[in-house]
Amino acid sequence: MAGGYHAAAPVEFNSRFAHTVVMDDAAEPRLTSLAHGGGCGCKIAPGVLADMLKWTPQAAPFADLLVGNETNDDAAVWRLNDQQALVATTDFFMPVVDDPFHFGQIAATNALSDVYAMGGTPIMALALVGMPVNVLSPRTIGRVLQGGASVCAAAGIPVAGGHSIDSVEPIYGLVALGLVHPDRVLTNTGAGPGDVLVLTKPLGVGVLSAAFKQGRLVKTGYRALMDTTTRLNTLGSKLIDQPGVHAVTDVTGFGLLGHALEMARGGGVRIQITDRPPTLAGVDRLMAEGVRTGASTRNWAAYGDHVNGVADGVLRDLLTDPQTSGGLLISVAEAELTSLQALARLNGTSAMVVGRVVDGAPGVDVVTL
Numbered sequence: 238m239a240g241g242y243h244a245a246a247p248v249e250f251n252s253r254f255a256h257t258v259v260m261d262d263a264a265e266p267r268l269t270s271l272a273h274g275g276g277c278g279c280k281i282a283p284g285v286l287a288d289m290l291k292w293t294p295q296a297a298p299f300a301d302l303l304v305g306n307e308t309n310d311d312a313a314v315w316r317l318n319d320q321q322a323l324v325a326t327t328d329f330f331m332p333v334v335d336d337p338f339h340f341g342q343i344a345a346t347n348a349l350s351d352v353y354a355m356g357g358t359p360i361m362a363l364a365l366v367g368m369p370v371n372v373l374s375p376r377t378i379g380r381v382l383q384g385g386a387s388v389c390a391a392a393g394i395p396v397a398g399g400h401s402i403d404s405v406e407p408i409y410g411l412v413a414l415g416l417v418h419p420d421r422v423l424t425n426t427g428a429g430p431g432d433v434l435v436l437t438k439p440l441g442v443g444v445l446s447a448a449f450k451q452g453r454l455v456k457t458g459y460r461a462l463m464d465t466t467t468r469l470n471t472l473g474s475k476l477i478d479q480p481g482v483h484a485v486t487d488v489t490g491f492g493l494l495g496h497a498l499e500m501a502r503g504g505g506v507r508i509q510i511t512d513r514p515p516t517l518a519g520v521d522r523l524m525a526e527g528v529r530t531g532a533s534t535r536n537w538a539a540y541g542d543h544v545n546g547v548a549d550g551v552l553r554d555l556l557t558d559p560q561t562s563g564g565l566l567i568s569v570a571e572a573e574l575t576s577l578q579a580l581a582r583l584n585g586t587s588a589m590v591v592g593r594v595v596d597g598a599p600g601v602d603v604v605t606l
Contacts, residue, residue, distance in 0.1 A: 265373060268340060269450050272331030272406045274532070275561075279330050279490075285539075303422055304355070308503045310425050311351040311486055314417065322419040324357035329365045329410020333446040333561055334462070337377050341384020341409060343466040347489070347562035348411035349392055353473030354487040354565060356423035357415030362389050364399030367408035381409050392469055423476060425496075426503035427483040428568035434508065434592035435574070437472060437581060438465050438564025440493060440555055441520030443530040448523050458519040465517060466562040472584045473565055479580055481573030488563035492536050494544055494556045496566055497592065498601050504568075507597030511606045512552060515589045524551050533557040546603035556603065568594055 269275055281289070290306075303322055304314040312326035328348040332340040345362070352359045364385060368378045386396050389411075399412075417423075428434075445462040448454040454462070476482045484504060488496045493510065501508040536557040547553045567588070569577050574590070581588035593606070 275333040324415040326351035337380035338384040345385035345388035352415035366401035367404030428504035439515040481570030484568040492557040
C-alpha cells in the first residue's frame with residue numbers, strides 16, 4: 238500500500254477514518270508530546286490577535302475583493318467574473334492526536350471548512366507542512382500527508398502542491414481554494430432579528446483533546462472526537478440555494494461564544510445563546526471531572542466583557558471551548574428552520590437550535606431558550 242503501512246488489524250472506527258493504527262518506530266515520540274498546543278486550541282487568543290493586527294497597514298480598496306478581513310470572516314473572496322468568485326483560505330496547526338494519519342485527516346477537514354462556510358465548493362488544495370525531520374521518520378510524516386490527501390479526495394479535489402519546512406513542532410494544514418457565485422457568497426454579517434441560530438456539530442472537541450493528552454480519553458470518546466473532526470461541512474455549499482439563510486460561519490478556535498460575537502458584530506445585532514448547548518459523547522462527564530483547555534480561559538479573557546448571563550464554571554468553559562474542525566453556525570429565518578434541518582439530514586449532519594437573533598447592541602447573552 239502506498240506510504241508503507243504495516244499490516245495490522247484496523248481500529249473499530251467509522252469508515253471515514255478506519256485504517257491501520259501503528260507507530261512506524263517505537264523510538265518515535267507521541268506527536269502531541271512535540272507540541273505546546275494542538276488543533277484550533279493553539280490559535281492566538283482573539284485579544285492578542287486584535288492587538289497584532291492593529292499594526293497591519295490598511296489595504297487599498299479593490300473592487301473585486303468581495304470579502305476581506307474587515308469582519309473576521311472565514312475566507313477571502315475575490316470576484317473572477319460575473320459567474321465565479323474565488324474563495325481562498327489557509328489553516329494549519331499542531332496535532333491533537335498521536336496517530337499521524339488521523340492528524341492529517343483532522344487538519345485537512347478543518348481547513349476545507351472555511352470554504353464551505355462561505356458557500357463555496359472546493360477545487361484544489363496546497364499542503365502546508367512543518368515537521369521536526371530529525372525526530373519523526375519520513376514514513377510518519379508521509380502518513381500525515383496521506384491523511385490530509387484522503388480527506389481532499391473525499392471532497393473531490395487534489396492536493397496540487399504545497400510547501401514544507403523543518404520545524405521544531407509538527408505542523409500541518411492546507412491552503413484551500415474554492416469557487417462560489419459572486420452574488421451568492423455566504424458571510425458572517427447578515428444575521429437579522431427573528432432569525433434562529435443552528436449548529437451542525439455538538440461542542441466539546443477541546444475537552445476531548447485535553448482528555449486525550451492527559452491519557453483520560455476512553456475508546457468511545459476517541460471515536461466521538463474523530464467522527465466530528467473528520468466530517469466535512471459540505472452542507473455549506475448547499476446553503477446558497479436554501480431560502481432564509483442569512484449568515485454562516487464555522488465554529489473553531491474562539492468557541493461558540495467567540496464566533497457568535499463575530500456574527501453579532503457583523504450584523505449589528507444581539508445574539509442569544511442557549512445555556513444548554515449540545516455536547517459530544519463523554520464531554521459532560523469529563524468537564525465534571527475538571528478537564529478543560531487553557532484556550533477556553535484565554536478566549537473568555539478576550540471577549541468576556543461582551544457576553545452576559547454566564548458566570549465562571551462548566552457552562553462558560555464549554556461555550557468558550559475551542560472547536561477544532563467544528564460545525565457551521567447558521568443564522569436562518571425561523572420560518573425556514575424545518576426546511577434547513579431537513580437539508581442537513583440529507584447531508585449527513587444535524588442542525589441543532591442553539592440561539593436566536595434579536596434587536597440590540599452587538600453582543601451575546603446566554604439565556605434559557
